[in-house]
Amino acid sequence: MKLMIKFVFSVLGIVLVSGFPVLIGGLVAGELRLTEYIGALEAVLRGLWPLQEFTVLNMRTNREIPLFPTIGEYIIYSLELLFLAFAVAIFFAITFTVLTMLLKEKARQRIKMALYFLESLPDLLVIMLAQLAVIAIYLQTNVLISKIAVVQGDHIYWLPVLCLALLPMIQLYRLCMLTFRDEERKMYIELARSLGFSKVFVIWVHMFRNAIISVFFQSKKTIWFMLSNLFVLELMFNIPGIMLFMKDNISPEVFLVSIFSFFLPIFLLYSIGEWLVLRHLRGKEAI
Incomplete structure (x- = not known):
């Protein structure tokens, strides 16, 4: 029930944000355009139906293009990069921890x-250094280990x-270290060591399963941070992702569909994770 309420309010928030340009334009002009704002929200919701017939003006080609299924390819590519990067970040953060x-x-x-x-380095610098490294390796060995742009x-x-x-x-490594260090100071860890268990066993079996729950819930900030870097990534690699699609086809309707396409899988990921964690904790209480 709580998850359903969260979902409804989140969707409502996304819809309300899609009409913010009208409110902001009014505030800049010193006016509170509530009537126009409500009208803009109605226009956005009506304009998207039916989905198959909705078109947007592409600013590059100056032509009308259908939103569906065109936008699907861009959304899928961006989500693939986002979740692959998130999985890689979690894996190496936990391994290094x-x-x-x-x-x-x-x-x-x-x-x-x-x-x-390394954390203090700007994301733009990281991307440029990676691309320059690929070019340097190619010049030295004549081997192209990766393309540096989509063509x-x-x-x-x-x-x-x-x-x-x-x-x-x-970021996740720092979070994991703080969480694991807190677990390391707890009495049950001292008890496990006093019983003769090895350090590796204590970390993997006892500390890991308790610390990873806290890391999972706090990793929400990390995935939203990655979303903020996704635009720069798509721009630097010329990736046909949803961020560049929004730039070339800016409109309240495109914004609404794009934000919802990111919100839904992330919401499902953390909702399922939260359900599994609560189920695990209840199981432990029953034991």
């Missing part, structure tokens, strides 16, 4: 300082995914 937890305190501090320095409708994955995942991975 576990390896760091096996080290002594002095070594931990050195690793954390190095990764924190003629081709899709590239591993280099954009790596660039999109790097900074979120460091």
Whole structure:
């Protein structure tokens, strides 16, 4: 029931935001255009129905194009990059955290300082360095390990995914380290060590399953951070994704469909995850 209420209010919020240009234009002019705002919302919702017949003006070609199914290809490509990068960031963040937890305190501090320095790098610089590295390798070896831009409708994955995942991975690593360190100080960890369990066993079996729950819920900020970097990524790699589609076909209707296309899978991901976590915790209480 709570999830349904969250979903309804979230969808309502997205719809209300789609009409904000009218309100902002009124505020700039010193007016509160509520009537025009409500009219704009009605126009957006009516304009999208029926979906198959809705068209938008492409600013590059200055021609009308059908929104569906054209927008579907752009949405799918962007979601593929986003979730692949998110999975890569989580995997390496957890792996580095576990390896760091096996080290002594002095070594931990050195690793954390190095990764924190990388976190200060702008996403634009990361992308440019990755592209320059590919060019340098090609000039030295005559081997093209990855394309640095999409041309003629081709899709590239591993280099954009790596660039999109790097900074979120460091953020998640920092979050994982804080969570694992908190778990390390708890009494049940001391008890497990006193019983003779190895450090690796304690981290993987005892600390991991408790710490990962907290990391999962706090990772929502990370995936929204990745969304903010997605536009730069698509621009730098010339990726035919939804961000560039919105830039070339800007309208309240395109904005509404695009935002909802991102909101729905992310909402489902965290809703299912929350349900599984609560089910796990209730199972533990029953035991």
